[in-house]
Amino acid sequence: MSACRVLIVDDDPAVRALLATTLPPERYEIAQAADGREALELARKRAPSLVLLDWRIPRLSGAEVLAELKRTLPAVPVIVLTAEIQSRHRHEARRLGADLFLTKPFSPLELLEAIERLLPGGEAPACE
Amino acid sequence: VSESQEFRRLVDRFLSGVSHDLRTPLAVISGYAELLERRDDERLRREAPRRIREAVDRLASALDAILMASALDSGSVVPDPVPVDLGTAIAAVARDAEEGEAAHPILCERAGEEWPVVCADPDLVAQVLRSLIANACAYSPPGRRVTIRAGVEGDRAVVSISDEGAGMSGEELERAFERFTRGEEAAAGGVPGSGLGLYVARRLVELQGGALWAQSEPGAGSTFRFSLPLSAP
Numbered sequence: 001m002s003a004c005r006v007l008i009v010d011d012d013p014a015v016r017a018l019l020a021t022t023l024p025p026e027r028y029e030i031a032q033a034a035d036g037r038e039a040l041e042l043a044r045k046r047a048p049s050l051v052l053l054d055w056r057i058p059r060l061s062g063a064e065v066l067a068e069l070k071r072t073l074p075a076v077p078v079i080v081l082t083a084e085i086q087s088r089h090r091h092e093a094r095r096l097g098a099d100l101f102l103t104k105p106f107s108p109l110e111l112l113e114a115i116e117r118l119l120p121g122g123e124a125p126a127c128e
Numbered sequence: 129v130s131e132s133q134e135f136r137r138l139v140d141r142f143l144s145g146v147s148h149d150l151r152t153p154l155a156v157i158s159g160y161a162e163l164l165e166r167r168d169d170e171r172l173r174r175e176a177p178r179r180i181r182e183a184v185d186r187l188a189s190a191l192d193a194i195l196m197a198s199a200l201d202s203g204s205v206v207p208d209p210v211p212v213d214l215g216t217a218i219a220a221v222a223r224d225a226e227e228g229e230a231a232h233p234i235l236c237e238r239a240g241e242e243w244p245v246v247c248a249d250p251d252l253v254a255q256v257l258r259s260l261i262a263n264a265c266a267y268s269p270p271g272r273r274v275t276i277r278a279g280v281e282g283d284r285a286v287v288s289i290s291d292e293g294a295g296m297s298g299e300e301l302e303r304a305f306e307r308f309t310r311g312e313e314a315a316a317g318g319v320p321g322s323g324l325g326l327y328v329a330r331r332l333v334e335l336q337g338g339a340l341w342a343q344s345e346p347g348a349g350s351t352f353r354f355s356l357p358l359s360a361p
Contacts (some may be wrong), residue, residue: 014183018159083151088174104155105351108163118266128203 004119004127005028007048009039011057019052022108036060041069049119049127063092070097071117077118149190153183192294193324198210200331207249207336208245211359215243221257239279246285246356252332260352268293278284284355296344305330
């Protein structure tokens, strides 16, 4: 079984480190981006199996990145993570095709379960 | 844009900034706590305590900035002015900053033969200096020098804090003192911070009869200057 490629997009290095630690290295290969442009560039180069996307990022917003990802890689699940509490952000993310919307603080282990549900192969994801 | 729309935009940005500043370190603390509880992993046991401590520090700083901004807005910050030797005040804050931000050497200089003595509240002066030094460190690459210089201009002392960082465009400079505004470069580089620091610093200086302003251009670093009334001899 090959590793699943997860693209982590967050401008906060501490959150990126937490997300990277959450994903077991024997099952996940991780790429990290600190802003929207870097996220789209890495998504083009690395063809991720799943994207974890912060909503408030510099150089293209989370919404712009989500819209572009869903246009160019429609089959790739995107989980939006955000510190925003206003429901309009959740509604916008859903409208743009987010597969899940989680508010910080979140449970890393519940996030991991959600990732495994969304990847092809379910709880034992088999990524190409 | 109407006044009420502008007000809604500012409130929205304030709430979004507060939520971001508090929830991000909380996510780090609760996330590592849960992983520590549920996973037996040697690397995690080594790394998590440091990550949690750093996030607690960020949370405390964010709370301090939010509370101080609110206290300033409600008019409940009342300075207690006494003669303050800027040489002593700057040296103390620079020493603390160098211990915490070892990546930036901090140079302290005086323009005249003696350090100016201002009439101000020493705690508030220290807070302004801490905020401007933290800003200079955050907005310049590791290893680049931060220079603090103090001198006298007329009946005022003027302190400048210069960095060798990315600098700001005219538009960024105009917005730098609004609440929850951060430079694009810092945000992209993952510099933690609320964007309240400069807003609070300017209000604290103004409250003590001084002014705070900045000069900058992209690629050429930034210099923040503040003035305070000199203490009567």
